Amino acid sequence: MKKLVLKSKQYQYLELSFKDWLQTLGYAESTVYSMPIQLREFFYFLELQNLNRLHQLQPNHIKNYYKYLTERTNQRKAGGLSNSYLCKHLQTLKNFSKYLKETGQGLIEIDIRAPEQQRNIKSILTKSEIKQLYQASDETPIGLRDKAMLSVFYGCGLRRNEGVQLDIADIYEDKIYVRKGKNYKERYVPITEEIKQNFNNYLFNSRPYFKNSKITPAFFMSLKGNRLNGQSLTSRLKQLQQKAGISKDIGLHTLRHSIATHLLQSGMKLSNIAKFLGHQSLESTQIYTHLSADLSDETL
Numbered sequence: 001m002k003k004l005v006l007k008s009k010q011y012q013y014l015e016l017s018f019k020d021w022l023q024t025l026g027y028a029e030s031t032v033y034s035m036p037i038q039l040r041e042f043f044y045f046l047e048l049q050n051l052n053r054l055h056q057l058q059p060n061h062i063k064n065y066y067k068y069l070t071e072r073t074n075q076r077k078a079g080g081l082s083n084s085y086l087c088k089h090l091q092t093l094k095n096f097s098k099y100l101k102e103t104g105q106g107l108i109e110i111d112i113r114a115p116e117q118q119r120n121i122k123s124i125l126t127k128s129e130i131k132q133l134y135q136a137s138d139e140t141p142i143g144l145r146d147k148a149m150l151s152v153f154y155g156c157g158l159r160r161n162e163g164v165q166l167d168i169a170d171i172y173e174d175k176i177y178v179r180k181g182k183n184y185k186e187r188y189v190p191i192t193e194e195i196k197q198n199f200n201n202y203l204f205n206s207r208p209y210f211k212n213s214k215i216t217p218a219f220f221m222s223l224k225g226n227r228l229n230g231q232s233l234t235s236r237l238k239q240l241q242q243k244a245g246i247s248k249d250i251g252l253h254t255l256r257h258s259i260a261t262h263l264l265q266s267g268m269k270l271s272n273i274a275k276f277l278g279h280q281s282l283e284s285t286q287i288y289t290h291l292s293a294d295l296s297d298e299t300l
Contacts, residue, residue: 004044008052011043014096021099028161028230038092057108062093066112123250125258130154132244133237142223144206146236147198149220152176153233154255155195157277160230163252166219171199178278187278260285 006012019036027035045065051057069081069089081089090112097108125133130150137146152163162178170177174196175188191199207213212225220228234251241250248254256277263273274285 004040006040006043007047008043010053011040011047014054015040015043017103018096018099021103022095026161026165028164030230031161034088035092035095038089039096042089042093042096054106054108059109059111062108062110063112066090123248123254123257124261125246125248125250125254127262129244129246129248130255130258130262132246133240136240136243141206141209142236144198144202145220146240148202148206149233149236150240150255151191151195151198152219153252154259155198156189156191157256157259158189159256159278160233160252162278163220163233164228164230167217168203168219169217171203171219185278185280187275189276 006015015036018039019032022032022035042065045068046052046057046061049061049064051061066086066089069086072081090110093108093110097110099105101107133150133154134147137143137150149163152158152166153160156176158166158178165179166176167179170179172188175190178187178189207221210216210221210223210225213221216225216227218227220233222228222232230252237250237252237255241248260273260277263276264270270285277285279285
């Protein structure tokens with residue numbers, strides 16, 4: 001829907017302003033790119049209904065829009081939109097509502113329940129596969145950074161953007177401080193001695209060799225001295241995966257799913273796992289009870 005053209009000047013302004021808001025709050029690059037495009041489709045739908053100003057919006061208009069989404073065809077492949085895509089559109093509307101409220105431009109109520117999403121169990125790595133990823137990391141400056149990356153996204157269970165936004169100042173003796181969690185929630189995550197060692201090896205034996213290492217606050221940085229983005233970190237993980245001979249389709253979030261599943265298998269209470277992951281409710285964490293039950297004993 002990137003090619004849709006809006007006529008309403010207000011909608012054009014809101015799309016750009018919403019994008020700036022997401023960027024200022026430190027949302028992931030992919031989110032900053034995709035959500036304004038999804039919002040544009042919503043505005044375009046409103047314009048087709050001759051609703052060219054936001055104050056004309058009523059709850060039934062949002063319900064009609066969601067009904068339209070459930071019925072429209074998928075432009076990339078046969079069939080309709082997946083539950084995952086529908087959930088992304090709903091999340092865009094909820095974030096837009098939050099943006100309006102926080103910028104004093106009103107409020108729109110999103111009273112639609114998101115469809116259930118199925119998680120791909122194959123995307124969970126076994127403990128043996130996690131060990132293979134660590135072993136695929138060598139002792140070069142990049143390799144030590146790779147070990148720190150695995151420790152952040154698997155050992156600490158951080159989300160992709162939380163790891164990208166991590167600064168050196170957020171690393172403490174026995175914990176890390178997550179400043180930019182989901183929905184602006186902050187939390188502390190405990191670290192083990194092994195994770196601490198991986199962090200120290202990177203900070204003292206690797207990172208000093210990177211350009212501008214003394215003035216760059218970012219924990220993960222490139223050789224050129226820039227903060228690493230999520231795409232670059234994912235690329236490093238893919239290289240480790242290839243070296244380790246793991247054929248599963250994985251990403252940084254796979255590491256987070258894996259540690260949550262492994263903690264549940266080890267007997268940790270669901271409430272403690274939710275706190276560790278930064279979940280606001282147990283509903284988001286309960287998916288791991290199903291994953292843990294369906295996975296074979298070889299994951300232990």
